[in-house]
Amino acid sequence: MLPPAKSTTAAETDALFHFITSTSLILLLGITIAIIYFAWKYRRRSEDDVTPVITHNSKLEITWSVIPLILVIIVFGWGLTGYMNLTTAPDDAYEIRVVGKSWLWEFHYDTGHVSVNELHVPVDRPVKLVMSSDDVIHSFYIPDFRVKMDVLPNRYTSLWFEATEVGESIVYCAEYCGTAHSNMLATTYVHSQEDFEMWLETAGSEDDDLDPVARGEQLVTRNACDTCHSTDGTRLQGPTFQGLFGSEREMDDGEIVVADENYIRESILEPNARITAGFQPVMPSYAGTLDDRQIDAIIEYIKTLD
Amino acid sequence: MATNDESKNVRKLQVKRFKPEENPEKHYLNQEKGLWAWMTTVDHKKIGLMYLGSITFFFFIAGVLALLLRTELLTPARSFMDADMYNQVFTLHGAIMIFFFLVPSVPTVLGNFILPLQLGAKDVAFPRLNLASYYIYVVGALFTLFAIFTGGIDTGWTFYTPYSSSAAGGNIMAMTFGIFILGFSSILTGVNFLVTIHKMRSPGITWNKLPLNLWGLYATSIIQILATPVLAITLLLLTMERMLSIGIFDPAIGGDPVLYQHFFWFYSHPAVYIMIVPGFGIISEVISTFSRKVIFGYWAIALSSLAIAFIGFLVWGHHMFTAGQSSLANMVFSFLTFLVGIPTGIKIFNWLATMYKGSIDLKTPMIYALVFLFLFTIGGFTGIMLGALAVDIHLHDTYYVVAHFHYVMMGGMVMAFLAGLHYWWPKMFGKMYSEFWAKITCAIIFIGFNMTFLPQFVMGSQGMPRRYFNYIDQFQSFHQFSTIGAYIMGVGFLIMAAYMIHSLVKGKPASSNPWGSRALEWQTSSPVPLHNFEHTPVIINGPYDYHKPMSEFQLGITASQHAHHADKPVDISTQEKEQA
Ligand code: HEM
Ligand SMILES: [Cu+2]
Ligand SMILES: [Cu+2]
Numbered sequence: 001m002l003p004p005a006k007s008t009t010a011a012e013t014d015a016l017f018h019f020i021t022s023t024s025l026i027l028l029l030g031i032t033i034a035i036i037y038f039a040w041k042y043r044r045r046s047e048d049d050v051t052p053v054i055t056h057n058s059k060l061e062i063t064w065s066v067i068p069l070i071l072v073i074i075v076f077g078w079g080l081t082g083y084m085n086l087t088t089a090p091d092d093a094y095e096i097r098v099v100g101k102s103w104l105w106e107f108h109y110d111t112g113h114v115s116v117n118e119l120h121v122p123v124d125r126p127v128k129l130v131m132s133s134d135d136v137i138h139s140f141y142i143p144d145f146r147v148k149m150d151v152l153p154n155r156y157t158s159l160w161f162e163a164t165e166v167g168e169s170i171v172y173c174a175e176y177c178g179t180a181h182s183n184m185l186a187t188t189y190v191h192s193q194e195d196f197e198m199w200l201e202t203a204g205s206e207d208d209d210l211d212p213v214a215r216g217e218q219l220v221t222r223n224a225c226d227t228c229h230s231t232d233g234t235r236l237q238g239p240t241f242q243g244l245f246g247s248e249r250e251m252d253d254g255e256i257v258v259a260d261e262n263y264i265r266e267s268i269l270e271p272n273a274r275i276t277a278g279f280q281p282v283m284p285s286y287a288g289t290l291d292d293r294q295i296d297a298i299i300e301y302i303k304t305l306d
Numbered sequence: 307m308a309t310n311d312e313s314k315n316v317r318k319l320q321v322k323r324f325k326p327e328e329n330p331e332k333h334y335l336n337q338e339k340g341l342w343a344w345m346t347t348v349d350h351k352k353i354g355l356m357y358l359g360s361i362t363f364f365f366f367i368a369g370v371l372a373l374l375l376r377t378e379l380l381t382p383a384r385s386f387m388d389a390d391m392y393n394q395v396f397t398l399h400g401a402i403m404i405f406f407f408l409v410p411s412v413p414t415v416l417g418n419f420i421l422p423l424q425l426g427a428k429d430v431a432f433p434r435l436n437l438a439s440y441y442i443y444v445v446g447a448l449f450t451l452f453a454i455f456t457g458g459i460d461t462g463w464t465f466y467t468p469y470s471s472s473a474a475g476g477n478i479m480a481m482t483f484g485i486f487i488l489g490f491s492s493i494l495t496g497v498n499f500l501v502t503i504h505k506m507r508s509p510g511i512t513w514n515k516l517p518l519n520l521w522g523l524y525a526t527s528i529i530q531i532l533a534t535p536v537l538a539i540t541l542l543l544l545t546m547e548r549m550l551s552i553g554i555f556d557p558a559i560g561g562d563p564v565l566y567q568h569f570f571w572f573y574s575h576p577a578v579y580i581m582i583v584p585g586f587g588i589i590s591e592v593i594s595t596f597s598r599k600v601i602f603g604y605w606a607i608a609l610s611s612l613a614i615a616f617i618g619f620l621v622w623g624h625h626m627f628t629a630g631q632s633s634l635a636n637m638v639f640s641f642l643t644f645l646v647g648i649p650t651g652i653k654i655f656n657w658l659a660t661m662y663k664g665s666i667d668l669k670t671p672m673i674y675a676l677v678f679l680f681l682f683t684i685g686g687f688t689g690i691m692l693g694a695l696a697v698d699i700h701l702h703d704t705y706y707v708v709a710h711f712h713y714v715m716m717g718g719m720v721m722a723f724l725a726g727l728h729y730w731w732p733k734m735f736g737k738m739y740s741e742f743w744a745k746i747t748c749a750i751i752f753i754g755f756n757m758t759f760l761p762q763f764v765m766g767s768q769g770m771p772r773r774y775f776n777y778i779d780q781f782q783s784f785h786q787f788s789t790i791g792a793y794i795m796g797v798g799f800l801i802m803a804a805y806m807i808h809s810l811v812k813g814k815p816a817s818s819n820p821w822g823s824r825a826l827e828w829q830t831s832s833p834v835p836l837h838n839f840e841h842t843p844v845i846i847n848g849p850y851d852y853h854k855p856m857s858e859f860q861l862g863i864t865a866s867q868h869a870h871h872a873d874k875p876v877d878i879s880t881q882e883k884e885q886a
Contacts, residue, residue, distance in 0.1 A: 017767070020691045038666065052663050136563075178460070
């Protein structure tokens with residue numbers, strides 16, 4: 001029933017899961033058989049059936065209180081041990097900052113590189129995520145690793161894991177956060193340690209050599225702008241980029257603004273400074289995520305979308 | 307035999323046997339007529355029926371919403387509604403099911419109707435207050451409908467901050483205000499029931515002869531009175547934050563969102579027990595009646611309800627294992643959660659033991675009770691799973707939780723409610739329903755239910771988060787199977803509506819005691835006379851003493867001698883004396 005276990009702690013969680021499932025199934029089976037058997041064996045044969053007076057039976061009652069008590073104490077202890085392992089990150093864990101925004105995940109690495117909706121981690125090395133939210137509560141969840149932690153706006157929370165195999169795993173937002181909650185997904189890329197080092201070195205610069213328009217197009221996908229902005233005229237959470245550049249935009253206070261370079265730059269860095277009429281103020285700020293060169297590239301790309 | 311001390315408490319009553327009149331011409335349904343008489347009635351039975359109408363209405367609405375949700379989930383992303391719509395629909399479905407259907411269901415409908423009858427009283431202690439509770443409920447409901455029509459809200463029934471205090475759209479103020487008002491209805495009903503149980507028991511109903519249904523309602527009333535004010539305070543704080551921008555829960559203005567979760571679950575976990583404990587009462591009545599056997603472990607069942615009511619106040623943190631609570635808090639809450647599991651388990655075994663060597667008649671109410679036992683046990687075991695810290699980290703906020711609470715609330719409480727409704731239907735309306743169709747329907751609902759919610763355990767274990775409009779392809783076949791199950795269940799409820807209406811119009815007249823029960827409510831006519839009993843019942847046996855002859859359960863004194871006025875001593879004892 002469980003997804004593949006791809007972290008060092010997953011096996012213990014799974015063992016407990018299976019223990020509870022199988023014990024429950026055995027007990028459920030017993031109870032079900034008793035129900036059916038009694039219903040058949042003691043079915044009413046005549047309206048004058050006389051039944052015995054059995055009001056209680058202390059021995060029996062103590063037995064069926066104590067045995068479940070012992071079982072749940074085992075489950076409690078087991079669950080607690082697993083949980084303590086899940087919450088105590090090893091000291092040498094590699095730290096990554098995670099920022100949840102409605103509705104995307106940002107990952108900040110110690111090199112200063114920021115990736116959106118892509119978490120890159122090394123295999124066989126503990127990784128600790130230090131997380132916070134820019135707006136409402138989100139919850140960071142990787143089923144393959146059996147880890148989940150809420151991401152709060154007013155304090156840091158953290159979780160850790162050690163991936164055991166190279167590959168990809170899905171990340172969900174598990175705390176309801178509004179319209180695109182179910183699209184607030186990310187992918188964890190587990191690299192071999194060398195690959196990870198290499199990725200870290202080249203990550204920020206991998207698209208430096210592209211021309212600005214192509215680079216802008218990449219950035220728009222990679223920064224999840226396209227979850228809210230279409231390029232073909234469709235209305236999503238936000239206005240479409242098609243025909244945006246140079247057009248007259250009406251703000252929700254009635255002001256008319258021409259969508260020039262400055263307006264687009266402001267929209268990206270301080271999206272709530274001016275709200276386009278007919279839309280909700282839900283766009284996250286990309287200040288600190290995108291640098292000036294990247295914003296330039298996005299503007300160049302938007303210019304091409306007529 | 308009696309010591310001096312005891313003999314002071316012994317009253318001697320002259321009792322007669324009162325056989326209930328069969329199919330009386332005059333009864334509560336036809337004695338006061340017209341819309342106005344209904345709307346202003348203080349009769350607990352009519353108020354119970356008014357609640358029945360209202361909660362059926364809400365169950366229907368929320369059920370249709372559930373079917374819409376399930377239909378939308380047939381395909382990932384958009385099938386026929388958009389994400390915002392989906393979010394509003396699941397919010398309404400959850401909020402209506404919980405606040406307008408499940409919380410009031412058993413206490414206000416079956417409780418109102420049956421509680422005074424089981425006490426041999428003419429009404430609840432405060433009949434006017436009872437009517438007021440109903441209207442408060444209606445006003446709360448109107449506010450909520452208003453909220454729906456002015457834009458709907460999309461926060462989920464939990465109204466978590468800061469989403470609900472800042473980002474969420476819709477008329478959340480009207481909605482919370484509606485639920486705030488509703489809370490008062492709940493509190494007043496609780497007070498009314500407590501006082502009634504304490505003060506209006508017929509002569510002879512000592513605490514150890516109180517039907518277990520009333521022990522269930524007693525425990526529920528305590529929770530209602532103690533927990534509901536916390537909900538009211540929480541909603542009030544939320545309102546103040548939204549209207550006056552006082553920072554309480556919203557970090558943007560200096561509040562703490564997790565504080566809200568503490569407040570909310572401090573009410574809502576006990577509320578889970580408001581929903582389930584009265585169900586335990588019904589199941590005890592039904593199983594004993596249809597096994598025609600004295601209940602096993604009377605005190606164990608009665609006291610475990612109270613134990614659940616009290617420990618239930620101390621486990622709210624198990625909803626917040628991933629919310630950033632300290633490990634110590636998580637440990638304590640996990641432990642207490644397991645403790646609540648024990649009294650619940652004990653009950654299951656007691657009911658089974660009651661069936662042992664009984665004379666079991668598988669009438670519809672009994673079948674629902676057995677369905678309850680099965681489904682509720684699954685709900686309970688999966689609750690143990692969620693209480694285990696390490697596992698809950700994985701399962702929290704996934705479909706595993708959705709399946710778990712539907713097994714408890716729908717598989718548990720709704721089945722108990724249906725057991726009770728079918729059980730007391732003849733008493734309420736004086737008509738029988740078609741046993742054949744009722745059994746077919748029960749089977750359809752059982753199959754549909756399991757088809758809907760079993761796959762959700764698998765999805766949840768595999769990581770499918772809840773409140774998801776969109777999902778990855780891997781889950782599609784599970785979702786589709788679940789949706790088909792939901793349709794089957796929908797068909798089941800439609801058939802139920804049909805045979806119930808048929809029963810009202812054309813049903814065979816019911817005798818006063820079609821199930822051969824020993825409980826007091828069956829010792830008066832069906833439908834019940836306007837003032838319940840033409841005499842004051844006197845109780846000498848427990849409500850489950852099936853080894854005593856029926857005649858001993860129909861004793862009473864003539865109505866002029868009011869039972870509740872203990873100051874009127876009556877001489878000459880019959881065969882039994884009553885001990886206080
Ligand atoms: C007494 C019966 C029921 C009760 C008390 C109940 C209660 C709830 C609650 C509290 C929620 C959570 C809403 C939220 O997350 O804010 C929910 C969600 C849901 N329920 Fe029910 N429900 C009942 C019956 C049903 C039925 C019969 C169906 C299927 C036909 C159903 C399908 C759903 C679905 C699809 C969701 C949304 C899950 C999600 O997106 O997270 N429910 N229900
Ligand atoms: Cu989310
Ligand atoms: Cu709870």
